[in-house]
Amino acid sequence: MSSTPQKRAVRKSPAERAAEITEAAREIALEAGLTALTLRNVAARVGVASGLVAHYQPNMDALVSSTFATIVAAETQEVAGLLSQRPGPSERLGLLVDTLLDNSRLDVTAIWVEAWTLGRRNEPLAASVREQMDAWQKVFQSVVEDGNATGAFNVSDSAAVAWQILGMVDGLNAQALVRWDGVNDRGTHLARAVEGMVGAAPGSLVAGPGS
Amino acid sequence: MSSTPQKRAVRKSPAERAAEITEAAREIALEAGLTALTLRNVAARVGVASGLVAHYQPNMDALVSSTFATIVAAETQEVAGLLSQRPGPSERLGLLVDTLLDNSRLDVTAIWVEAWTLGRRNEPLAASVREQMDAWQKVFQSVVEDGNATGAFNVSDSAAVAWQILGMVDGLNAQALVRWDGVNDRGTHLARAVEGMVGAAPGSLVAGPGS
DNA sequence: AGCATTGTTGATCGTGCGATCAACAAGAGG
DNA sequence: CCTCTTGTTGATCGCACGATCAACAATGCT
Numbered sequence: 497m498s499s500t501p502q503k504r505a506v507r508k509s510p511a512e513r514a515a516e517i518t519e520a521a522r523e524i525a526l527e528a529g530l531t532a533l534t535l536r537n538v539a540a541r542v543g544v545a546s547g548l549v550a551h552y553q554p555n556m557d558a559l560v561s562s563t564f565a566t567i568v569a570a571e572t573q574e575v576a577g578l579l580s581q582r583p584g585p586s587e588r589l590g591l592l593v594d595t596l597l598d599n600s601r602l603d604v605t606a607i608w609v610e611a612w613t614l615g616r617r618n619e620p621l622a623a624s625v626r627e628q629m630d631a632w633q634k635v636f637q638s639v640v641e642d643g644n645a646t647g648a649f650n651v652s653d654s655a656a657v658a659w660q661i662l663g664m665v666d667g668l669n670a671q672a673l674v675r676w677d678g679v680n681d682r683g684t685h686l687a688r689a690v691e692g693m694v695g696a697a698p699g700s701l702v703a704g705p706g707s
Numbered sequence: 708m709s710s711t712p713q714k715r716a717v718r719k720s721p722a723e724r725a726a727e728i729t730e731a732a733r734e735i736a737l738e739a740g741l742t743a744l745t746l747r748n749v750a751a752r753v754g755v756a757s758g759l760v761a762h763y764q765p766n767m768d769a770l771v772s773s774t775f776a777t778i779v780a781a782e783t784q785e786v787a788g789l790l791s792q793r794p795g796p797s798e799r800l801g802l803l804v805d806t807l808l809d810n811s812r813l814d815v816t817a818i819w820v821e822a823w824t825l826g827r828r829n830e831p832l833a834a835s836v837r838e839q840m841d842a843w844q845k846v847f848q849s850v851v852e853d854g855n856a857t858g859a860f861n862v863s864d865s866a867a868v869a870w871q872i873l874g875m876v877d878g879l880n881a882q883a884l885v886r887w888d889g890v891n892d893r894g895t896h897l898a899r900a901v902e903g904m905v906g907a908a909p910g911s912l913v914a915g916p917g918s
Numbered sequence: 919a920g921c922a923t924t925g926t927t928g929a930t931c932g933t934g935c936g937a938t939c940a941a942c943a944a945g946a947g948g
Numbered sequence: 949c950c951t952c953t954t955g956t957t958g959a960t961c962g963c964a965c966g967a968t969c970a971a972c973a974a975t976g977c978t
Contacts, residue, residue: 507944507955529824535936545957550937606824612885613740613821625885656890660879660897667878668871674823674836679867685904686871692903693896718925718974746966756927761967 505544514552516542521563526603530610533560561620564611568628571604576635585643590701592639593690594683596665599676605669633658640694650695657693664689716755725763727753732774737814741821741832744771772831775822779839782815787846796854801912803850804901805894807876808883816880844869851905861906868904875900 508516520541524532535556539546553559575595582588615622637658643649651657668682679685687701719727731752735743746767750757764770786806793799826833848869854860862868879893890896898912 548956556936609820610824612881613824615885629886653892656892657896659890660893663879663882664875666881667876668874670823670877670881671874674826675840679870681867682871685868689900689904693900759926767966
């Protein structure tokens, strides 16, 4: 054991300590899920008494909710950043589908799924979930609308289609969470499905350059 | 209050009592989720001491797992039954998509989503989840294969496509769990997506006769 | 009627949770 | 060097959980 020296924690500025706590919460959530976000768990990771965590947070529901938002918003930003480097709507939508199914973000997916059920009993979290879903939907919708404008796609209700694609991606990811074996060609099949939905020519959604 | 008479429970045969317990567990899970399946909760519903529930179950993980299986298997059977009344693969696939998105089974969806995360820490449940997912996948796969045989569809890997459709349906349902408002035309859009995936003509997947 | 069987109770143990707060001590300002 | 501010502790409360088990009582059998 190298990390239970039982010393008194060094005194830090409130801003610094608060940052430590939210960071510890982020790590715990990614490793063990939102359910593992307990006062004692977070405190132990920071190396601090449990009361201190409570002192920096109004209550645990709030910490769970904000931790969810932090993790998920970071992912949205990251992927949206990748998107902007692609030339046209078809490439962007292809990259989107491909990136989101590459299984490199299963930890975030697990948090999404957990949040869906925890949200039933944690209203701040539920609000956060809706907010973050809206953000994702907007990402999809703007790509679909771009494609509509250029004529690459042909969609009458781009908002609805965006919701639909988002839901499909979420479902396939959740499935991968439980059945990590399963299917390999998920990206290709989903691309074909999305092509059908946006009215694009089959095969027009190109995947990323591979990694 | 009409239901806390504090009398001693009438003595029943083990089979009967066991049935009461599993039935109570089913109801609780549908109303309040798998997390609400506690010894005391189930016991209160049956009108019995908590110890008795423990006496009839090896442990709570097992009760959670079997309750999940009961609820979900019943749904699979029910929908599979509806399917058999439809003439061809296109009608069957259309009905499948349409029925699963009609929001009349959101309670079951909630249980699915909960099981996905609880399965991470409850191995019997995880096994049950995989089993029930396989059952659903088989339902989809047999429809896809039928369509392949009649020429209505054109799919090279029907198992993969079946997984894919299942995942998409699950995702859209999970979405409806949180964003019950959202989109209305889900069935139509998904139908178009599925048509793209199975290589069917656009519009060939007909919905149910409406209800 | 008496007895053995067995379904049932409810108190109890150990654990973990969120929350609270008086007491403590590190560090900055005078 | 002393003092006051404030970051920090850790014991404590109330609660809920799963699990256990000696004691109890209803029922059926002889």
